[in-house]
Amino acid sequence: MQFRILAAAAALALTAVPADAQTRPLVVGQGFLTDSLDPAQGVAGWALQSHGVAETLFTVDREGRIVPNLAESVRRDGESFIIRLKPDLKFADGSLLDATALKASLDRATKENPRARGQIGTPALDVLNARELRLRPERPVAAIESVLAEFPLAIHKFDGTNASMTGPFRAVEFKRGESLRLEPNPFYRDVASRPAVTIRRIGDAQTLALGLESGEVDIAFNLAPETLPRLKRRPELTIKSTPVAYQYMALLNTQRAPFDDVKVRQAVDLAIDRSMLIAAANGGETATGMFPRVFPFASESPRKHDAREAEKLLDDAGWKAGANGQRMKDGRALEFTLTTYPQRPDLVTIAPVIRASLERIGFRVRIEVTEAISPQLQAKRYDAALWAMHAAPGGDGAFVFEQYLRSTSATNFMSFASAPVDAALDRLREIDAAPARAAALKGIEQLVFAQAPVVYLMTPVWHVGLSKRAASYVPYPSDYYVLRADLRASP
């Protein structure tokens, strides 16, 4: 509700006369904005990386490859790794990023944020010289570059109050939930070529489209497909669409009925007609598993749709269909609430299609749209939730499995506990070679499919709308890098 009121207010605000188009900052409209300027808090590292403020030691390029970023290299040294920094790196406050500062950053991140401990635990860190740091993970890690590219390990310097980072932009004004004003980081290369930027949080899809049309927004990130026909008719606008490394999925709370029964979860997996979801979202691909097909470790076959088999599973589980089609068991109806959130408009669009698929086989489904889904997931106050997730933010599949499917993970929202999956993840930590890792990840996928704590739905296509000033912008296949050092504004 709050966002709808804000959306209405934003729509009114967008009618204001824009400032001088030559000098005003580029305005980015998007549904998400960081909650904090401290990258060690929650997922702020991800948001600040997306905003062009934070960076990691390694990063993922446009083709999905892991490449050095702040780090020049990393090499194995027995059970440890030696990280070598690039020369002359500086934080946005002008201070030097050396091995001592790097140690302080990694120490703080792993102490403050459980996500940062996901793969390396609490590591032992030793400064070897000004540019080299020895990192000894708490447990074995094979793909260290990928781990060092993960957002919880965003490099920062914290003075007790504020965090300074190394990205191409630095924050100059932050209005929580509303906007973030950025200026080019003066200690980053090519500082003069980058424009100032204002990121405005616009949660409502129609408001975002109207903002682009009115000229108030230069980069409208993740436009709703429903608005595209109209926007494409405007000659002054450019629409760029890109398949993204995100995956849309339904998380099932395995602690709650009816999803505490594996047969019911499997039935949901089989009952959803994913081709209908793609039609509703105006594009995308049927999911094959956790990872979009662009990744070498993705499963090949699209998830199966077989409503009859789903019905048989429900029969076997004791959920019998009544005269009206509604399934009952021990006097209880087969029903649940499907929770989704407006920040990913596609999910709101496909929710009724999922309901239709499930109601055909005897479920009763209530859809709930919530402004803040993360707290609900964290507290596990949900039955089933639609979720959009970058499947391999560090270019490797281990991260999301560790974060979401290991039984002891703090972000295992499904309360999924599988000893075989945990054991397979342990083995994965020992595997170095890429082909062997891909095979191991596919093996874990099969274990997860069998238990179905999560139903993989589709790989989406995202759409970015650009004004003439921002027409050169090229979207990455994710929202991890919305603002980058190559951002330019035309006069």
Next chain:
Amino acid sequence: MSHHAPAIVERRLWVLPALAGTALICAVWQPYAPDAIDMLNRHGAPTLAHWLGTDHLGRDVLARLMAGMGRTFLALGIVATMCVMLGLAVGLAAASTSGILRGALLRVAEFASVMPTLVVAIAIVSLLGFDAVTAGIALGLGAWGPYALLADGLARRALSEPYVQAARALGGTKSRLMFRHVLPAVLDTQLAYLGAKLGRIVIAYAALAFLGLGADSSRPDWGAMLFEYRLYMFDHPALMLWPGFAVVVTCAALRTALGQDRGARVPASSGDTAAALECADLHVHGAADNPVATGVETARRTG
């Protein structure tokens, strides 16, 4: 009897039952399941099969409007029942008591009156979640205050009427006085007031559904449809026009049926030459052992 009464009765006989009957039919029957998806027939134009066309998921718009009418009238019924029942209960209780209890009852009713109905409803629905029943309860809890104050005022006036005082003098119990004499006097005006406000309740319910409040925005409430279809405001404007039209027509119909009653029953004083009290065949006798008056037949007008 007043010459306005037959017109009122006629409207009540035809418009209200027609509306209620239509709503009932719409609640239990639609030509298609309102949530049934047909992705091969998205944004379908009006046809014989789909009179108002289909939406972005191929759902039949008419079926969704009909289901929305059923849900709107369910909420409306709950609000009306709560306002009248709560208003009468608190108002009559206040009128029949005195001192601290009366003061407390009236303060509560005044507080309920000054709080904006929609704000109260938003707060309650955000706690309970949104559907036709909870929204009806929330709107009812936000709207009963004026009914209680009205009932109190009317009841106190009725209690001071000579015929009620006479009944009390003849030994009528308090409860008998309230139910036999006061309640009928209050209820009539209470219902007229309710009638004038029902249209606003329809709009308030649509507003709640539009705002969402954790609601299922894909359910066919008219307000939720307006919200869901706003993305098609420019490319498929009919999707927004139909639920908006439904709200307007329903409000207008309720206004026609009930809202003008008060105007009909309370004629303007300016230029109105109709008698306030008409008597026929009145006989007055002065003898002490005879009735004071016999053969009295009166038609009394309010106002």
